[in-house]
Amino acid sequence: MASIQRTRMRENWKELAKAWAKFMPPGKPSVGEIAFFEQEIKNKLENNKTPCALILGSTPEFRDLLAKYGINTTIVDINPDSVRAMTSLMALKNEKEKVVISDWLNMPIKDGTFDFVMSDSAQDNIKFSEFEAFFEKIARVLKPGGEWFFGAINVHRDDVISFKEYVDSYKNNPGKFNDFRYFLLQIIRLAYNEEFYNEENRLFDFHKIELKIKELADKGLLPAEAVGKLTIGVDYQQPMLSEEEFKNMLSKKFTLISEFRDKTHPAMRLKWTAILKKA
Numbered sequence: 689m690a691s692i693q694r695t696r697m698r699e700n701w702k703e704l705a706k707a708w709a710k711f712m713p714p715g716k717p718s719v720g721e722i723a724f725f726e727q728e729i730k731n732k733l734e735n736n737k738t739p740c741a742l743i744l745g746s747t748p749e750f751r752d753l754l755a756k757y758g759i760n761t762t763i764v765d766i767n768p769d770s771v772r773a774m775t776s777l778m779a780l781k782n783e784k785e786k787v788v789i790s791d792w793l794n795m796p797i798k799d800g801t802f803d804f805v806m807s808d809s810a811q812d813n814i815k816f817s818e819f820e821a822f823f824e825k826i827a828r829v830l831k832p833g834g835e836w837f838f839g840a841i842n843v844h845r846d847d848v849i850s851f852k853e854y855v856d857s858y859k860n861n862p863g864k865f866n867d868f869r870y871f872l873l874q875i876i877r878l879a880y881n882e883e884f885y886n887e888e889n890r891l892f893d894f895h896k897i898e899l900k901i902k903e904l905a906d907k908g909l910l911p912a913e914a915v916g917k918l919t920i921g922v923d924y925q926q927p928m929l930s931e932e933e934f935k936n937m938l939s940k941k942f943t944l945i946s947e948f949r950d951k952t953h954p955a956m957r958l959k960w961t962a963i964l965k966k967a
């Protein structure tokens with residue numbers, strides 16, 4: 689999740705690497721998602737032995753996959769510390785990997801360069817008002833018929849819980865919140881609640897949840913340890929959309945080719961993984 693990334697960005701790259709190594713899907717690509725993308729890469733290699741790929745960010749799981757097939761890879765990341773940290777976690781070395789330090793929205797890359805682009809929840813780091821421009825930029829750097837291997841943290845509008853339900857789920861079974869992924873599922877299900885969500889810019893404010901949880905703890909209505917269990921501990925906001933909204937927006941530039949649903953943990957329902965073809 690960007691929350692972890694952003695917090696750690698202010699720390700040194702070794703801390704960031706440690707945090708990423710411990711981090712879990714849906715916050716990073718799962719084994720199943722990697723296998724889903726790998727199959728598509730194998731299909732591509734049958735027709736084109738030298739595809740060119742772009743990775744948005746420096747996700748080591750993606751870079752190792754492309755290294756395995758010796759694919760010409762460009763990674764674009766705005767933060768050199770992040771690149772260094774993620775590189776330290778790679779199992780393989782890709783002699784054909786190039787690093788570009790840039791913002792994705794302005795990356796200095798010619799139109800029609802790549803056969804495919806890979807990203808995992810990259811849009812968490814972008815303002816909703818810039819989503820259209822971001823999708824347009826990805827479409828532009830792809831060759832005609834190029835594909836976007838896309839992953840999004842999202843939550844369905846009908847999967848939402850109220851703040852009371854969130855707190856009650858902790859009170860009824862605090863032990864479940866020791867599972868980071870269960871915590872993630874529950875906290876993200878608070879999206880679209882008016883008090884934490886701005887519909888106009890689709891911004892979900894995790895910090896406002898923290899303030900309310902602290903208030904309950906201060907009043908003695910929650911034990912002190914609940915604050916650490918029910919909050920992410922940083923002042924953090926990110927855009928949050930439903931899968932339907934993503935599909936609608938992306939359909940202006942891309943055609944949906946296939947989708948993958950990881951069922952290994954209930955929290956994986958927060959992840960939509962898809963292969964999109966430039967329309």
Ligand SMILES: C[S@@+](CC[C@H](N)C(=O)[O-])C[C@H]1O[C@@H](n2cnc3c(N)ncnc32)[C@H](O)[C@@H]1O
Pocket residue numbers: 689690691692693694715716744745746747764765766767770771790791792793808809810812813814
């Ligand atoms: C690809 S995202 C994905 C990982 C995770 N889902 C997350 O949101 O943190 C994280 C990476 O994107 C980079 N990044 C964030 N915003 C960026 C931007 N606008 N342009 C280029 N890189 C960016 C960060 O430096 C970080 O290495």
